[in-house]
Amino acid sequence: MGYSLGGRIAMHGLAAGLFGSLPIQQLVIEGGHVGLASASEKQQRWRHDARWARRFRREPLSDVLQDWYQQPVFSSLDPAQRQHMADIRRQNDGAAVARMLLATSLARQEPLRQALHIQPVPCITSAGHGIPNFPAWHLRRLSPSRRLPVQGTTHIWPGQQRLHAQSCSSPGFRTHQIQ
CATH class of the missing domain: 3.40.50.1820 (Alpha/Beta hydrolase fold, catalytic domain)
Structure with missing residues (x-):
């Protein structure tokens, strides 16, 4: 599984x-x-992931996580759950998150x-x-x-x-x- x-x-x-x-x-x-089957899907996804990676590298992690959990993929979370998910990750290293995001991008x-x-x-x-x-x-x-x-x-x-x-x-x- x-x-x-x-x-x-x-x-x-x-x-x-x-x-x-x-x-x-x-x-x-x-x-x-x-x-992703097409080159255009991969390009679009790479741009998306690169934007997030740039934010994780440059901005305060707490700010980026607040926006991260507003994405449609997390629509099942209520505001308290979103805050909880952000809170448990706020000690992460933003630069490391950015590297992981680009290394594991679906575009690659x-x-x-x-x-x-x-x-x-x-x-x-x-x-x-x-x-x-x-x-x-x-x-x-x-x-x-x-x-x-x-x-x-x-x-x-x-x-x-x-x-x-x-x-x-x-x-x-x-x-x-x-x-």
Whole structure:
């Protein structure tokens, strides 16, 4: 199971054949993007990410985070939740966030739709309906039998704020294999 960028990494590993020795039965992805197909989509995304990176490098992090959480992808959050998400990240290094944003930009990643479609391991994706254009630009990239729109959700899944806050604040946080 992978969420957002973690889902993207899992899809890339599956598509590139990096998991051949693992007994993976199915890949379940929540909010992971299968990639931008056109050069114009990639250029638009690069400009978007570069603008955010510039802000993260140059402006006070607390100001940038207030704007970051106003994006449509976070529309499920109420004002208190947005503030909480910004608060738990205000100690981050803005320059490091900018580098990460550019290094992991979807504009730099290869589209995976075709590679995932031919994999023997099923790759099931889900996407929140609360995000403007998310189902349109994401779900159309996988065959209908391999996609699952989830009503009443957005890019932030219920409980994520609490769990993400715990993982960010706990140096001993580890992931565990689901048995």
